[in-house]
Amino acid sequence: MVMLDQLNRDELGRIVDIKCKNDLKQKLLLNGISEGCFVRVIYSHGCITAKIDTKLFNISKELAEKIRVIMIPGE
Numbered sequence: 001m002v003m004l005d006q007l008n009r010d011e012l013g014r015i016v017d018i019k020c021k022n023d024l025k026q027k028l029l030l031n032g033i034s035e036g037c038f039v040r041v042i043y044s045h046g047c048i049t050a051k052i053d054t055k056l057f058n059i060s061k062e063l064a065e066k067i068r069v070i071m072i073p074g075e
Contacts, residue, residue, distance in 0.1 A: 005064035007041045013069035014038055020066045
């Protein structure tokens with residue numbers, strides 16, 4: 001397992017845990033970001049652009065450091 005900010009461009013992962021305060025976690029959930037979602041990093045210099053399930057999101061590096069993912073090899 002790695003944190004989202006450690007995924008390289010085009011690597012695929014699945015969110016397994018989000019370590020943040022409940023109000024921020026609720027906001028992420030309302031935007032479709034939760035445990036079980038697939039994530040693919042599109043761009044990762046500074047702010048991270050990621051495709052989560054079918055939507056594109058810009059995620060701060062600070063937030064990406066709180067999202068734990070399992071890498072899915074060979075995708």
